[in-house]
Amino acid sequence: MSGPLLRVDDLHVRFPVSGAGLLGSGRRMLHAVNGVSFELAKGECLSIVGESGCGKSTTALSIVGLQEPTKGTIRYRDQPLNGADAPSRLQRAKAVQMVFQDPYASLNPRQSIHTSLAAPLRLHGVTSASEISDRVEVMLNSVGLTPDQAKRYPHEFSGGQRQRIGIARALILEPEVVVLDEPVSALDVSIRAQIINLLLDLQEKFSLSYLMISHDLSVVEHMSDRVLVMYFGQIVEEGGWQDIFEAPAHPYTRRLIAAIPKPGFSSDEMAQKTDPTPGLPSGRGFVSDGSNAPDVFVAPAPSELVEFAPGHRVRLSPAD
Amino acid sequence: MTEALLDVRDLRLGVVQKRATLHAILKGVSFQILPGEAYGLVGESGSGKSVTSLAIMGLLGKPLSVTGGALLFKGQNLLDLSKREMRRLRGNRIAMIFQEPMTALNPLATVGRQIAEMYMLHQGKGRQEAQELAIEALASVRVPNPDRRAKDYPHQMSGGLRQRVMIAMALACDPDLLIADEPTTALDVTVQAEVLRLIKDLCAERGTAVLFISHDLGVIASICQRVGVMYAGCLVEENETKALFQDPRHEYTRGLLGALPQLGSRSQNGRRRLVDIDSIIADRSKLTETSFIVPRRPQGGQA
Numbered sequence: 001m002s003g004p005l006l007r008v009d010d011l012h013v014r015f016p017v018s019g020a021g022l023l024g025s026g027r028r029m030l031h032a033v034n035g036v037s038f039e040l041a042k043g044e045c046l047s048i049v050g051e052s053g054c055g056k057s058t059t060a061l062s063i064v065g066l067q068e069p070t071k072g073t074i075r076y077r078d079q080p081l082n083g084a085d086a087p088s089r090l091q092r093a094k095a096v097q098m099v100f101q102d103p104y105a106s107l108n109p110r111q112s113i114h115t116s117l118a119a120p121l122r123l124h125g126v127t128s129a130s131e132i133s134d135r136v137e138v139m140l141n142s143v144g145l146t147p148d149q150a151k152r153y154p155h156e157f158s159g160g161q162r163q164r165i166g167i168a169r170a171l172i173l174e175p176e177v178v179v180l181d182e183p184v185s186a187l188d189v190s191i192r193a194q195i196i197n198l199l200l201d202l203q204e205k206f207s208l209s210y211l212m213i214s215h216d217l218s219v220v221e222h223m224s225d226r227v228l229v230m231y232f233g234q235i236v237e238e239g240g241w242q243d244i245f246e247a248p249a250h251p252y253t254r255r256l257i258a259a260i261p262k263p264g265f266s267s268d269e270m271a272q273k274t275d276p277t278p279g280l281p282s283g284r285g286f287v288s289d290g291s292n293a294p295d296v297f298v299a300p301a302p303s304e305l306v307e308f309a310p311g312h313r314v315r316l317s318p319a320d
Numbered sequence: 321m322t323e324a325l326l327d328v329r330d331l332r333l334g335v336v337q338k339r340a341t342l343h344a345i346l347k348g349v350s351f352q353i354l355p356g357e358a359y360g361l362v363g364e365s366g367s368g369k370s371v372t373s374l375a376i377m378g379l380l381g382k383p384l385s386v387t388g389g390a391l392l393f394k395g396q397n398l399l400d401l402s403k404r405e406m407r408r409l410r411g412n413r414i415a416m417i418f419q420e421p422m423t424a425l426n427p428l429a430t431v432g433r434q435i436a437e438m439y440m441l442h443q444g445k446g447r448q449e450a451q452e453l454a455i456e457a458l459a460s461v462r463v464p465n466p467d468r469r470a471k472d473y474p475h476q477m478s479g480g481l482r483q484r485v486m487i488a489m490a491l492a493c494d495p496d497l498l499i500a501d502e503p504t505t506a507l508d509v510t511v512q513a514e515v516l517r518l519i520k521d522l523c524a525e526r527g528t529a530v531l532f533i534s535h536d537l538g539v540i541a542s543i544c545q546r547v548g549v550m551y552a553g554c555l556v557e558e559n560e561t562k563a564l565f566q567d568p569r570h571e572y573t574r575g576l577l578g579a580l581p582q583l584g585s586r587s588q589n590g591r592r593r594l595v596d597i598d599s600i601i602a603d604r605s606k607l608t609e610t611s612f613i614v615p616r617r618p619q620g621g622q623a
């Protein structure tokens with residue numbers, strides 16, 4: 001296939017904020033996602049990083065159809081996923097699935113694992129009980145659980161096992177795109193390593209495309225092919241994982257990378273390792289250096305993502 | 321050799337009912353913290369980090385109880401102190417900050433007043449002077465506009481600012497030891513870096529020793545000179561932080577380090593498969609049978 005699997009174009013999500021605006025009665029809108037565009041290629045892992053509240057989850061929820069965008073288009077294999085021509089939830093489920101941070105919240109506590117995994121298959125017209133059992137069994141094996149565990153209920157599993165179940169449920173319909181929202185954040189180091197290995201194995205085995213959100217930047221560096229850096233609803237930098245981690249250009253990205261606590265380095269040593277800011281094209285400035293929060297209630301000043309190096313783009317505005 | 325500020329000796333605690341130990345949680349933990357030293361305890365959840373700190377603070381609640389060992393603070397066994405003596409020590413000589421400042425702050429009082437109370441309670445200052453000291457304390461933890469911020473209630477502040485307020489309260493009486501239990505776990509990485517920097521600078525300036533507890537080895541590394549690794553209620557390895565990373569001796573420590581995606585390692589060595597501790601360690605129950613506690617060099621202190 002030529003072209004991206006998923007294409008997000010000028011995505012906006014605004015939330016009405018309760019209470020009157022500062023200047024009287026006008027209803028204020030919070031710009032949670034403010035003109036986000038990106039593409040996801042077949043088989044790649046694209047990660048979104050940025051601090052809490054910058055709009056990562058809202059972007060993810062828009063893609064899986066759990067949040068209606070205010071504006072913008074999301075296309076999967078050139079077919080719209082939102083708006084008037086959007087597919088039904090059933091059709092969408094075969095294309096895009098999601099794994100949540102807290103698998104417990106996404107599993108029905110009163111359903112056995114078998115029932116949870118069989119339900120989507122039934123909804124998609126698989127009627128043969130033996131086929132359903134086979135597919136559930138194969139999927140449980142793929143995520144490192146045993147078929148006899150299918151009879152059990154979510155509360156009987158540990159956190160790591162529940163995340164495996166969450167992954168099995170996301171993959172049972174064989175989607176091409178999986179959105180991972182903080183998939184390992186709630187897990188201990190040893191379990192986290194197992195789940196990261198599993199996600200990478202499954203990605204290869206099923207040629208999955210991941211859109212991953214994580215606040216743990218060492219996990220992002222380990223898993224991603226490309227990285228988007230979000231700051232107050234906008235993408236401020238986009239690049240291959242090496243661009244972002246080794247040659248971050250935007251001041252916010254640089255602050256983010258410099259802030260990661262690193263075993264084996266004291267923070268003073270890290271500060272010294274940060275190189276000087278790269279030169280900007282003439283007549284351009286950084287849209288914000290990340291030291292002052294922009295007003296999330298007003299539309300941002302004009303700016304654009306400018307290509308620094310192939311595939312490495314940074315948000316700049318005309319210098320004034 | 322410098323005398324330890326805190327000497328935890330063979331600390332044992334567990335779930336106790338009618339004087340019988342139903343379930344052992346700490347199975348003999350020993351470590352020492354020198355005056356002014358930052359010591360880290362790292363371990364996965366349930367390994368016993370928080371109960372260790374609660375035992376030191378004298379805050380273990382039912383059904384938990386210390387069943388053996390000693391907690392020597394400046395040579396005195398904290399386990400021998402009365403409730404009243406312990407209360408006087410807390411906040412004054414030993415102070416503590418937690419992951420979630422909201423649980424420790426009074427939602428109904430301004431932060432300025434809460435800090436001022438520390439000075440009134442522990443140092444007998446008058447209201448006016450205590451209020452001035454509270455504003456100074458807010459300035460010392462780098463809260464912008466401290467005189468205005470002193471009038472805020474906790475819910476009006478961000479998580480990072482609230483943690484600064486907690487630090488200001490904890491350090492108000494110049495304690496000898498600050499216990500910090502996962503103080504930055506809920507914070508964004510840039511805010512976390514600021515809070516760590518603050519704890520590090522203020523404690524170094526005042527010579528306050530720190531017991532820093534975290535599940536995150538990177539966080540521990542950026543603040544502590546020495547670190548102890550806990551597993552299942554035991555301290556399995558202890559060493560100077562750098563040495564621990566460069567030359568982990570215990571199987572569990574090696575597993576733990578191998579399980580972490582380490583920043584920068586992918587560009588140097590390509591993507592390596594993370595170590596699955598369960599697959600390299602045949603029997604987890606045998607893990608606590610050995611330990612590697614590297615004896616401290618006699619000069620100690622600010623290594």
Ligand SMILES: Nc1ncnc2c1ncn2[C@@H]1O[C@H](COP(=O)(O)OP(=O)(O)O)[C@@H](O)[C@H]1O
Nearest residue numbers: 015030032050051052053054055056057058059
């Ligand atoms: N349903 C909602 N209603 C109102 N505001 C929301 C809603 N969902 C998210 N927000 C706000 O939108 C912003 C972005 O949130 P989110 O996408 O969850 O951020 P992130 O995942 O990056 O932490 C935040 O300010 C959040 O409070």
Ligand SMILES: Nc1ncnc2c1ncn2[C@@H]1O[C@H](COP(=O)(O)OP(=O)(O)O)[C@@H](O)[C@H]1O
Nearest residue numbers: 335345364365366367368369370371372382383
């Ligand atoms: N109030 C309690 N009653 C019974 N067991 C407890 C209690 N508090 C903690 N524990 C147990 O003690 C062990 C150590 O807990 P904790 O010190 O909180 O671990 P950590 O802080 O390292 O995550 C855990 O197995 C936990 O289940």
Ligand SMILES: [Mg+2]
Nearest residue numbers: 053056057058
């Ligand atoms: Mg989120």
Ligand SMILES: [Mg+2]
Nearest residue numbers: 369370371501
């Ligand atoms: Mg704890």
